[in-house]
């Protein structure tokens with residue numbers, strides 16, 4: 001594998017470089033966030049080991065920039081021990097896995113092998129359908145540049161639609177993915193919430209992206225557009 005190691009501490013970077021090379025990999029080292037952003041875009045790495053603590057742009061910022069720029073190499077983030085916030089920030093920025101320092105080298109190698117098996121397929125952090133965008137981590141939604149405020153249930157319903165753009169989703173499917181089992185009154189709740197959603201994501205913008213498939217369910221148009229009726 002061709003692996004990029006991003007680590008500013010010289011001793012740690014040397015250790016990783018030596019260990020990975022001995023395991024038969026081709027290894028490049030970036031000593032700063034800025035170098036890492038550039039190198040990750042210049043070469044399609046099979047896997048990247050990214051330290052969170054870097055001077056300048058930190059690991060979270062580096063990872064976010066890669067993903068924004070279409071770099072999908074699998075990223076293993078190295079974080080401080082016991083820092084849940086760091087792990088959450090890393091994963092939400094698009095990292096695929098994390099390992100807390102200090103770590104065992106055998107585990108690092110195993111995790112890199114597991115990540116490389118998945119390959120560099122697109123795994124965007126946010127969802128995009130036409131001009132609709134949704135960020136599951138920050139729970140924000142936009143149409144174009146305009147941010148839209150949704151209730152928790154409206155958000156869950158829109159996210160369900162945005163994960164299956166263009167598909168007709170039945171009321172049962174929508175209930176299963178946006179409501180929990182505790183929900184009792186299932187009669188027309190989906191229809192009610194689709195109406196709420198239309199009032200927020202479509203009507204103010206003169207669009208009708210949420211279409212009714214009569215007798216079946218609803219569909220979010222793949223272009224999230226559609227002239228208003």
Ligand code: CA
Nearest residue numbers: 008009051053
């Ligand atoms: Ca560091």
